[in-house]
Amino acid sequence: MATTTISLPEGTEAHRGAVLHFLDDPGNNPEAITGSVEYIEDGLLCVHDGKVLALGKAAELLPQLPDGTKLTDWNGSLIMPGFIDTHVHMPQLPVMASYGTQLLDWLENYTFPHESRFQDADWARTQAEQFTQLLLAHGTTSGLIFCTSHRASVDALFEAAERQGMAMTAGKVLMDRHAPDTLTDTARSGYEDSLALLDKWHHRGRQRYAITPRFAPTSSPEQLALAGQLASAHPDVLVQTHWAENTGEIAWTRELFPDRTSYLDVYDHYGLLGTHTVLAHGIHIDERDRQRLTETGSRIAFCPTSNTFLGSGLFDLAGARSAGVMVGLASDVGGGSSLSMLATMAEAYKVCRLRGQTLTPWQAFYLATLGNARVLHREQELGNFRPGQQADFIVLDHRASPLLAMKEPYSRTLLETLFDLMILGDDRAIAATATGGILRYRRATASLGESLTDSAHTAAAGQQGT
Known part of the structure; x- marks a missing residue:
């Protein structure tokens, strides 16, 4: 997760939302995942030339985006590796x-x-x-x-x-x-x-x-x-x-x-x-x-x-x-x-x-x-959002179906939200899919994903709240 100033070149694209990926095998104990899971409630995934350039808190990375950066705000949905x-x-x-x-x-x-x-x-x-x-x-x-x-x-x-x-x-x-x-x-x-x-x-x-x-x-x-x-x-x-x-x-x-x-x-x-x-x-x-x-x-x-x-x-x-x-x-x-x-x-x-x-x-x-x-011996290029990985990602909408929307107010933790997705979810939960940083699929009924460009990311940074 970014905590210092980094160099973001022109041509960078950014995706904002809750971000989850894995750094290692979390095992099968729901309470013992320290060090294996990274979750950023309001995160920013920065992509350049088809690869992950940076991942961090939106509040820290938004001010560093170059002018003209295309920023897509996924409105609180969950961004994960493909x-x-x-x-x-x-x-x-x-x-x-x-x-x-x-x-x-x-x-x-x-x-x-x-x-x-x-x-x-x-x-x-x-x-x-x-x-x-x-x-x-x-x-x-x-x-x-x-x-x-x-x-x-x-x-x-x-x-x-x-x-x-x-x-x-x-x-x-x-x-x-x-x-x-x-x-x-x-x-x-x-x-x-x-x-x-x-x-x-x-x-x-x-x-x-x-x-x-x-x-x-x-x-x-x-x-x-x-x-x-x-x-x-x-x-x-x-x-x-x-x-x-x-x-x-x-x-x-x-x-x-x-x-x-x-x-x-x-x-x-x-x-x-x-x-x-x-x-x-x-x-x-x-x-x-x-x-x-x-x-x-x-x-x-x-x-x-x-x-x-x-x-x-x-x-x-x-x-x-x-x-x-x-x-x-x-x-x-x-x-x-x-x-x-x-x-x-x-x-x-x-x-x-x-x-x-x-x-x-x-x-x-x-x-x-x-x-x-x-x-598949492809962990050096796929599977998480470490810098340099291929920017293959999906956007999961945990309110996409009537049942998921019904359950959403009762899911108090990320673990419960993930469990709802894996038990009740289907293709409707896939709001978007990208390979190499390029959106290849977007659900026709999805209202998620407002694209902002130029200096709009500055305004978005001011609206990010707590």
Whole structure:
């Protein structure tokens, strides 16, 4: 927080409102957050050239703004870093809320037929554009994304993300068996396509590549071995896949890989575990699995809405954390039923309660921002408002819906306001979303965000009150 005079160059833009971000993991005790949370009731976020320049009290920073500075006053709403989603499927938007099946039937009946359409490059571009726009409308500015097995789907996603200034990590699905011919590749073609896409997109601007076997049953041993070779040759590239989501999936994996001691051992054997690996789900696991995850530094993406919707099971968040496993939070659309990280937090809270655990608002909002940035190795650019970070932020309106407005007078603390947002909030609570300091989305009905320019910031400083 600024307490002294700093240099704010011409071209600085400023956003005023209550500001909240995380400096470290707050843990899961609502009373023990000292040093991990920074909250400024009347704050000013200063942005220059797409990055955070300064954050501090409005009373201290307003007088330092250069003449001509564009100042947006968000009228007391809550400014936070943009949400980050650690597991979501770009091609599965239209299969959200598909009725009545568990994982394997759901893939065959809904997912595979729809993903087959992405061999059409025009269709892929249309869907990728819709996907990125909907993410922004839900406050998500970055994520780890599954595309399809078609190269065109990956190009389309990254192109759309570039246009929106988003920081995406994504990859072509590797799948050379147990799927329709319209979706399968071969071990060799999957490797070559992945390498070409990696060379094209990894570290191109804000984009990153992820090696992406769908899950062990749909990849042959040869394909998994080549994926492991690719990961070894490019250690800063993420690996993403699914793991231990459904009991039927686990039994099938055991049949297909009888020489391996466990589902996790399949990925371990082929060199696919490590600090850059994100395994979606991890529901039906034991202490040996958790120990191996800790030893290798592999991470889990906790996907509560899809796990409950598909009836897969209840993730043991406390067990993973106590074992030292790094965990992210994810929507898993289309198995998940909402792109909203607020809705995802609500379902995560319910899963924890059914496990006899809890999830504080501090921990939930940390996971959706800085925690998920750490899972994806992007905490040096994303996740909070340290100077030099990319200026990805959202404006949360905690009076956006009738229920939130009803609760607002009864929320006496910031903790209670955050809990209202995570339990009752949805896309209506997102008043605005910015990437790289540029507003990419603004809710049509939002009355928030009065823009002031030139010397108007001086008058605003005089009106800031106590």
